[in-house]
Amino acid sequence: MIQHGAEGVHLNQIAEEAGLTSGAVLYHYPDLRDLLIEAHHAGMERFYEQRVKKISGIADPAQKLITTIRSGLPEGPDDSGVRLLCELGGAAGRNRVYGTLLTTLYDRQVAMYQMILEIGAAQGVFTLTGDSEQIARNLVALEDAYGYRIIARHHSIGPDEAVGLILDFARMATGHPLKETPAAPRPKATRSTRTTRPRANGKTADTPAAGPQDAD
Amino acid sequence: MIQHGAEGVHLNQIAEEAGLTSGAVLYHYPDLRDLLIEAHHAGMERFYEQRVKKISGIADPAQKLITTIRSGLPEGPDDSGVRLLCELGGAAGRNRVYGTLLTTLYDRQVAMYQMILEIGAAQGVFTLTGDSEQIARNLVALEDAYGYRIIARHHSIGPDEAVGLILDFARMATGHPLKETPAAPRPKATRSTRTTRPRANGKTADTPAAGPQDAD
DNA sequence: TAAGTATTTGAATCACGATTCAACAAATAT
DNA sequence: ATATTTGTTGAATCGTGATTCAAATACTTA
Numbered sequence: 001m002i003q004h005g006a007e008g009v010h011l012n013q014i015a016e017e018a019g020l021t022s023g024a025v026l027y028h029y030p031d032l033r034d035l036l037i038e039a040h041h042a043g044m045e046r047f048y049e050q051r052v053k054k055i056s057g058i059a060d061p062a063q064k065l066i067t068t069i070r071s072g073l074p075e076g077p078d079d080s081g082v083r084l085l086c087e088l089g090g091a092a093g094r095n096r097v098y099g100t101l102l103t104t105l106y107d108r109q110v111a112m113y114q115m116i117l118e119i120g121a122a123q124g125v126f127t128l129t130g131d132s133e134q135i136a137r138n139l140v141a142l143e144d145a146y147g148y149r150i151i152a153r154h155h156s157i158g159p160d161e162a163v164g165l166i167l168d169f170a171r172m173a174t175g176h177p178l179k180e181t182p183a184a185p186r187p188k189a190t191r192s193t194r195t196t197r198p199r200a201n202g203k204t205a206d207t208p209a210a211g212p213q214d215a216d
Numbered sequence: 217m218i219q220h221g222a223e224g225v226h227l228n229q230i231a232e233e234a235g236l237t238s239g240a241v242l243y244h245y246p247d248l249r250d251l252l253i254e255a256h257h258a259g260m261e262r263f264y265e266q267r268v269k270k271i272s273g274i275a276d277p278a279q280k281l282i283t284t285i286r287s288g289l290p291e292g293p294d295d296s297g298v299r300l301l302c303e304l305g306g307a308a309g310r311n312r313v314y315g316t317l318l319t320t321l322y323d324r325q326v327a328m329y330q331m332i333l334e335i336g337a338a339q340g341v342f343t344l345t346g347d348s349e350q351i352a353r354n355l356v357a358l359e360d361a362y363g364y365r366i367i368a369r370h371h372s373i374g375p376d377e378a379v380g381l382i383l384d385f386a387r388m389a390t391g392h393p394l395k396e397t398p399a400a401p402r403p404k405a406t407r408s409t410r411t412t413r414p415r416a417n418g419k420t421a422d423t424p425a426a427g428p429q430d431a432d
Numbered sequence: 433t434a435a436g437t438a439t440t441t442g443a444a445t446c447a448c449g450a451t452t453c454a455a456c457a458a459a460t461a462t
Numbered sequence: 463a464t465a466t467t468t469g470t471t472g473a474a475t476c477g478t479g480a481t482t483c484a485a486a487t488a489c490t491t492a
């Protein structure tokens with residue numbers, strides 16, 4: 001899906017990716033669409049779980065907020081997790097299931113932010129300038145949008161710039177300076193989230209070597 | 217593209233939509249991709265022009281800002297202009313041309329907002345809490361994101377709610393109350409932006425009547 | 433080990449969509 | 463009025479990808 005779009009996936013590609021033949025894939029998923037939906041669902045779930053895990057250990061609301069913001073953005077234009085979500089965004093207008101999936105994710109993310117905001121406010125660390133849900137919604141919205149910008153390879157908006165922009169808003173909304181920890185030099189070359197798959201067994205020796213960037 | 221996704225368009229559908237046969241379409245666009253790019257380009261252009269036109273007559277910066285925000289959002293989940301842009305968002309990760317197209321649009325919209333903000337500030341109407349570009353970027357980002365939410369049919373976020381949320385941010389950023397004009401009861405049933413096309417000439421009498429909502 | 437079940441293969445088939453092209457029609461120029 | 467070009471058609475062709483299925487293989491259980 002990342003390579004050819006939600007509507008452009010071909011059974012054979014899926015099979016090859018899985019190290020199987022088309023028949024085997026059909027054996028498990030007589031209807032391809034079910035597989036795609038499950039895949040999207042799993043991708044979303046993984047994305048969300050990762051975020052939750054990243055902030056689970058942090059106590060300070062400000063640091064928690066900053067980390068959460070960063071974890072919602074792609075690591076770069078090739079971040080597969082976010083790429084998938086962007087793909088979903090386009091398809092959501094056409095397909096109710098995808099729409100619901102995406103909507104659910106959005107709501108969960110809002111709840112996550114809202115929790116952080118509320119706790120911070122309760123501790124007196126944040127001074128919210130409005131309803132916590134309203135702020136949370138805007139935070140998630142900003143994340144989403146900058147995700148798209150990064151995926152589209154905007155020349156002047158990368159992950160760092162996006163974090164900066166979102167923090168600008170977060171500061172207004174929380175009344176907290178939200179200093180980015182200069183520590184934690186985010187691990188550079190953790191690119192390609194793609195789990196290395198055990199290639200097809202023999203026979204399919206001729207991989208047409210699809211370029212890293214498919215020109216549609 | 218709206219019906220079947222950027223990767224799912226079929227020549228015959230395009231031809232039928234245009235009231236032609238596949239051959240005739242190929243005569244003008246030997247490479248289908250050129251057509252799609254031009255279509256996206258035209259769609260974007262139209263979207264932008266419409267926004268500019270809508271605010272052209274307004275003098276008051278606050279009203280201008282409010283109107284601009286509204287004009288950046290879809291009128292509903294079926295707004296074809298925005299649907300197309302969402303489609304583009306997913307494809308941008310795969311296709312450099314689309315990425316550039318989208319990036320360009322984003323930058324132009326930022327410039328548009330920036331202008332409004334700067335003028336408002338110069339007139340003493342707005343008191344910007346930060347860099348005008350930074351605020352403008354976030355405004356466009358919010359628009360984009362809520363566009364996606366609306367297209368995905370979020371149960372509690374429609375055009376009105378989105379405007380409200382964006383205005384919440386805009387108020388923080390401009391220090392202006394930004395009261396929505398209760399006047400101008402937005403025209404209810406202006407659905408289906410789709411321009412009525414002169415149907416195919418004879419022969420192609422059997423239109424399979426594709427439902428309004430294609431289940432992917 | 434043997435029987436039974438689950439999975440995978442590879443080839444055959446089927447359907448559909450892109451592409452080509454000769455003939456036709458319309459518009460425009462001479 | 464005729465020639466030329468421009469655009470369009472419809473049918474034929476071609477290629478690709480989904481789908482089916484009998485046979486082969488792997489795994490499980492008794």
